[in-house]
Amino acid sequence: xxxxxxTSITDNPKLDKIAKDLLQPxxxxxxxxxxxxxxxxxxxxxxxxxxxQLNEGLIVTGLRDHVSWGMYLANFVFFVAASLIGMLISGxxxxxxxxxxxxxxxxxxxxxxxxxxxxxxxxxxxMGRPDRLPYVFMYGRIQSPILWDVTVVTTYMVISLLLWFIxxxxxxxxxxxxxxxxxxxxxxxxxxLSLKWxxxxxxxxxxxxxxxxxFILVVPTAFAIHTVTSWLFAVNPRAGxxxxxxxxxxxxxxxxxxxxxxxxxxxxxxxxxxxxxYITTEHFNKMGKLLFLTGLIYLYFNINEYIxxxxxxxxxxxxxxxxxxxxxFAPLFWSVQIGGLIIPLILLLFKRFRQPGILTIIAVFVFxxxxxxxxxxxxxxxxxxxxxxxxxxxxxxxYQPTLIETAITIAPFILVLMIITVLSKLFPVVxxxxxxxxxxxxxxxxxxxxxxxxxxxxxxxxxxxxx
Amino acid sequence: xxxxxxxILPFLTFNFLQLNGQENxxxxxERQGRLSPFEFSDSIQQQGSIHYSVNCASCHGTPGQGxxxxxxxxxxxxATAEFQENTDGEIFYxxxxxxxxxxxxxxxxxxxxxxxxxxxxxxxxADYVQExxxxxxxxxxxxxxxxLMAHLTDQNKIQVVAKGTRHGETQPIEAxxxxxxxxxxxxDLQLDxxxxxxxxxxxxxxxxxxxxxxxxxxxxxxxxxxxxxxFGITQVDTTLAVGQAxxxxxxxxxxxxxxxxxxxPIWLLLAYTLSVLIxxxxxxYILFQIKKIFDIGAELESKS
Numbered sequence: 001x002x003x004x005x006x007t008s009i010t011d012n013p014k015l016d017k018i019a020k021d022l023l024q025p026x027x028x029x030x031x032x033x034x035x036x037x038x039x040x041x042x043x044x045x046x047x048x049x050x051x052x053q054l055n056e057g058l059i060v061t062g063l064r065d066h067v068s069w070g071m072y073l074a075n076f077v078f079f080v081a082a083s084l085i086g087m088l089i090s091g092x093x094x095x096x097x098x099x100x101x102x103x104x105x106x107x108x109x110x111x112x113x114x115x116x117x118x119x120x121x122x123x124x125x126x127m128g129r130p131d132r133l134p135y136v137f138m139y140g141r142i143q144s145p146i147l148w149d150v151t152v153v154t155t156y157m158v159i160s161l162l163l164w165f166i167x168x169x170x171x172x173x174x175x176x177x178x179x180x181x182x183x184x185x186x187x188x189x190x191x192x193l194s195l196k197w198x199x200x201x202x203x204x205x206x207x208x209x210x211x212x213x214x215f216i217l218v219v220p221t222a223f224a225i226h227t228v229t230s231w232l233f234a235v236n237p238r239a240g241x242x243x244x245x246x247x248x249x250x251x252x253x254x255x256x257x258x259x260x261x262x263x264x265x266x267x268x269x270x271x272x273x274x275x276x277x278y279i280t281t282e283h284f285n286k287m288g289k290l291l292f293l294t295g296l297i298y299l300y301f302n303i304n305e306y307i308x309x310x311x312x313x314x315x316x317x318x319x320x321x322x323x324x325x326x327x328x329f330a331p332l333f334w335s336v337q338i339g340g341l342i343i344p345l346i347l348l349l350f351k352r353f354r355q356p357g358i359l360t361i362i363a364v365f366v367f368x369x370x371x372x373x374x375x376x377x378x379x380x381x382x383x384x385x386x387x388x389x390x391x392x393x394x395x396x397x398x399y400q401p402t403l404i405e406t407a408i409t410i411a412p413f414i415l416v417l418m419i420i421t422v423l424s425k426l427f428p429v430v431x432x433x434x435x436x437x438x439x440x441x442x443x444x445x446x447x448x449x450x451x452x453x454x455x456x457x458x459x460x461x462x463x464x465x466x467x
Numbered sequence: 468x469x470x471x472x473x474x475i476l477p478f479l480t481f482n483f484l485q486l487n488g489q490e491n492x493x494x495x496x497e498r499q500g501r502l503s504p505f506e507f508s509d510s511i512q513q514q515g516s517i518h519y520s521v522n523c524a525s526c527h528g529t530p531g532q533g534x535x536x537x538x539x540x541x542x543x544x545x546a547t548a549e550f551q552e553n554t555d556g557e558i559f560y561x562x563x564x565x566x567x568x569x570x571x572x573x574x575x576x577x578x579x580x581x582x583x584x585x586x587x588x589x590x591x592x593a594d595y596v597q598e599x600x601x602x603x604x605x606x607x608x609x610x611x612x613x614x615l616m617a618h619l620t621d622q623n624k625i626q627v628v629a630k631g632t633r634h635g636e637t638q639p640i641e642a643x644x645x646x647x648x649x650x651x652x653x654x655d656l657q658l659d660x661x662x663x664x665x666x667x668x669x670x671x672x673x674x675x676x677x678x679x680x681x682x683x684x685x686x687x688x689x690x691x692x693x694x695x696x697x698f699g700i701t702q703v704d705t706t707l708a709v710g711q712a713x714x715x716x717x718x719x720x721x722x723x724x725x726x727x728x729x730x731x732p733i734w735l736l737l738a739y740t741l742s743v744l745i746x747x748x749x750x751x752y753i754l755f756q757i758k759k760i761f762d763i764g765a766e767l768e769s770k771s
Contacts, residue, residue, distance in 0.1 A: 141728045142739050151739075155746050162753055169760065195757065196764025203760050210756045217749050224742075 015436045019174055022428045022435065025273035026175070027182050032425050039418050046411035049404045050125065058128045060404045066392075067382040067399035071409045072126035074374040078257065079119035079412060080153065080229045081250070081370065085258025086112025086160045087222030088294075091215050100286055102438060103278045103430045107265050109164035110429070111258070114419035116157040116225075118412045120150075125408050145231040152225040159218045164423075165193070166210055170433040173197035186426065226250045233377065239309075239316035240324075240381035249301040255294035256341075257370035263287050263363035265420070267356055269429050278430045281356060288354030291366065295345050302337065316384065323380050333376055340369020492566060494557045501556035502600040504699060507586030515587025518580050522572065530591045538568060546591035555598075558585045575654030577689075578700050606699035609633050612640065614703035616690050618674065625658075625709060627690045629668045631698075639668025643692050647672045649710075650687035661693055680710030 053060050063070050089108035093101045101108075124130045140147040172194035179187050197203060227247035234246035243249070266287065270279040306324075309317040324333045344362045347353040353362065379399050401409075505511065519530075523545075528535035531546035543550045553561070562581050565571035572581065589595045606612065610633025617626050625647065629640040643664045648655035656678075662670045680686045686709055691702035722730045 139728075142731045142735060143724045143726070143728070148739070151743060155743075155750070158750055159746075162750070166753075166757065169757075195761040196768055197760065198764050198767050200763055200767060203763050206756050206760050206763075210753050213749060214753060217746065221746060 012436045012440060014439045015174070015432070018435045018439070019178055019432050021275070021277065022430050022432050023175055023178055025269075025275075026179070026425065026428055027186070028425060032421070036418065036421060039414050039421070043411060043414045043418070046407045046414060049407035050411065052404055053125075053408060054130070060402060061408075062395075062400045062402050062405060063126075064396045064399075066385055066397050067379060069126065069378050069382055070399050071375065071401045071405055072122060074371070074378045075409050075412060076119055076122040076126070077229055077250070077374040077377070078371050079115045079122055079416075080226055081254035081257045081374070082261050083112045083115035083119065083156070083160070083258070084222050084226055084251070084254040085262050086163065087156075087218045088255050088258060088290075089262070090163050091218040091222065094215050095219070099438065100283060102434045103275075104262065104266055104283060104287075106164060106168070106431055107269060107424075107429055108258075108262050109160055110420055110423045111261055111265060112160040113157065113164055113423070114416045115261075116153060116160055117419065118415045119153055120157075121415070122412050125411075145228055145235060148228045149225075149232060152221060152228050156218070156221050156225045159214055159221055163211065163214050163218060166207060166214070167431055167434070168427060169193070169195055169197050169207065170199065170204075171428055171431060173199065174432050175428065189426070223247075223251060226254050233381075238381050238386065239314070239320035239384060240377070243305060243309075245301060245304060249298075249305055252294060252298040252301055253370065253373065256291065256298045256366060259287060259291040259294055260363040260366040260370065263291065263360055264367060267360040267363075269424065270356065273424075273429065275430060278435060284356045284359050285351065285354045288348050288359045288362075291359075291363065292345060292348040295341060295348070295366070299341055299345060302341070316386065319384055320380060323384070324376065329376060329380050332372055336369045336372045336376060340366050340373065492561060494560045498560045499554055499556045501559060502598055503555055503559075503582040503585060504600045504695075505582065506599050507589060507597050511583050512587045512590055514580070515583035515585070518576060518584050519587055522575065523584070526569075530588065540567070542569075545588045550588075551592040551595070555585050555589075558588065572654070574648065574657055577691075577702070578695060607697045608640075608699075612692065612698045612701045614645075614690055614692065614701055616688060616703050616705045616707070618707045618709055619671070622671075623674045623676065623709075624671045625674050625688065625707065627664075627670050627672070627703070629664050629670075629692065639666070640664060640698075641666045641668060643668070643698065644694055645670045645690055646693055648689045648691075649675065649678060650689070655689065658688075674707075674709040676709070676711065678710040679713035680708070682712060682714050684708045684710045684712040686710040 086109045172190045176190040230246040230250035233241040526536045526542045535542040563573040615628040631640045646661045647658045664670045692698040
């Protein structure tokens with residue numbers, strides 16, 4: 001679909017400016033060190049909490065016999081969910097030929113890699129004996145969704161890593177000669193990662209072929225990863241989990257969380273990395289529409305998920321629904337559903353709420369609500385075992401996370417931020433060669449909608465850089 | 468008149484069921500004063516406590532602890548004065564017959580075992596002084612009674628013979644009511660209705676062919692004489708091969724979802740292995756492609 005000569009990229013007159021813009025945030029400046037220092041401090045505090053848990057056991061958490069999956073598992077589901085945005089952007093929208101995703105596709109992949117890589121670690125925090133982790137591989141039963149989950153999470157992470165890396169190879173070649181302000185070792189890394197890229201048509205051909213295959217492969221893998229995660233719950237006959245639509249329900253929920261996460265990341269990079277010419281208001285408009293679409297489907301699944309059992313009202317389901325709708329989970333439940341789904345959906349209908357700033361605020365609400373939604377999926381069901389419970393202390397039945405547990409839950413978020421920071425500070429977050437190639441195409445077709453907005457933004461950035 | 472009774476009756480029954488927790492549980496007069504045929508010795512009470520913990524504690528809790536299940540109506544803690552006011556006969560009757568949520572235990576526990584439970588519960592009553600059934604009343608028959616059970620294979624019937632020995636003379640017992648029970652997982656199952664012995668002291672029951680027994684079709688059968696006042700506690704336990712042979716198949720014998728990994732379903736093994744092979748095959752293919760990118764670059768470099 002693309003016709004390249006050896007020199008089409010390197011001779012592109014726009015390339016110099018694009019490379020300068022996009023490589024300008026790359027490099028380890030003082031702000032990077034301060035930020036990473038803060039993250040490390042936070043991580044140390046959380047690791048200390050984990051050290052306590054390792055020594056004293058899970059008794060330091062609010063987890064007991066009845067609620068053995070608490071915040072940790074909610075966190076795990078959330079992490080797997082957030083990582084799915086990579087597939088939605090690169091896989092689904094990419095395969096549909098959506099050109100506008102190009103500047104944000106790499107950000108989506110970074111999010112996917114970071115969240116998928118950390119998701120596995122989140123599970124370990126729920127283990128009383130993490131030293132027995134190898135048992136999963138030594139004695140794992142192929143019949144258990146847990147083994148499937150381990151398999152697909154690993155596979156998805158590798159594919160996401162490849163989807164992040166392969167389209168970046170030409171950028172490495174472009175960047176290695178232009179990185180005067182960077183430390184020597186970074187140029188060295190670029191040189192290795194550029195894999196002797198010479199912008200040869202044959203190399204482009206392979207690159208396009210490889211990414212296209214991966215785009216196709218990532219779709220079923222991502223569907224598998226979150227469907228299997230949902231099966232960890234849905235293969236149980238317990239109220240609130242006993243559902244045949246849990247797979248698609250989780251998937252759409254994941255797209256909601258991931259889109260919100262991507263919007264937040266886009267906003268951060270656009271402003272801090274001065275990428276207004278590349279991540280335009282139009283991108284936010286489009287992401288706002290995507291968030292609306294995924295949110296609407298998720299709302300639909302939510303209605304299904306509560307009305308069908310609510311109509312039949314089997315005893316256990318009735319108890320479960322009562323807890324959620326009017327019981328002690330009601331404040332959280334309604335906050336999540338109204339504040340994190342219904343109000344955002346209404347607001348997103350209007351274009352003014354799809355502007356970068358306001359959309360990011362909406363995304364923050366949706367993102368936080370998505371986390372608590374996972375909590376609402378995991379905990380209330382666990383608090384109502386089928387077996388009759390007698391003479392047990394209240395704390396065995398009602399789950400209350402502890403401070404240590406909260407710290408251990410925060411740790412993965414810090415890790416994700418660290419991975420995103422490193423990946424986005426060492427490598428350009430917007431693909432240089434694809435931007436140059438887009439610009440070239442725009443010149444050919446003057447009427448491309450992105451062209452106008454990017455032009456208006458370009459004047460924006462010019463005035464910015466003049467300051 | 469008749470139809471109005473049909474309308475009213477369910478309401479009456481309903482009210483009875485609703486109120487039975489609060490209302491007095493009337494025990495027939497002739498059963499109230501019934502006494503245990505044996506003394507509540509320590510070992511008897513020990514036995515009773517075992518029966519209690521197996522059959523009663525799940526609802527009534529540990530006596531004296533008040534930790535009974537919160538049901539409606541509330542189960543009574545046997546250590547309370549309210550409970551201990553019952554006569555031995557009343558407790559025996561209530562345990563045997565049951566009412567509402569309280570199950571009947573007459574097919575679960577033998578008369579001997581129910582009396583043992585009564586004996587155990589009386590340990591929670593310091594004022595209790597046991598009155599044992601006078602020896603004269605133990606058996607109005609006034610001799611020893613013996614039951615015999617056999618399987619008549621040709622007719623496929625179970626025959627029970629009642630014989631009594633008094634004044635040194637052994638005679639068949641006529642018109643004695645016999646109940647035949649077979650041991651099942653929870654309690655006993657009564658086979659057929661109770662029957663009365665003929666002049667030869669014989670009573671015959673149809674063998675329960677369709678009941679699953681052990682691997683050779685053995686069933687544990689118990690026959691007893693219903694009229695305790697007359698004959699005391701008389702029963703015979705025998706194992707007869709009258710049921711169906713049942714060879715239990717281990718649930719872990721065949722390939723199944725719940726089995727060990729070596730016995731996983733074939734379709735699952737295939738699906739999993741194929742998916743992993745395909746996905747990782749493609750990933751390795753892509754890695755190979757990346758190497759090709761490198762090779763092209765290296766070749767161009769060496770040319771220039």
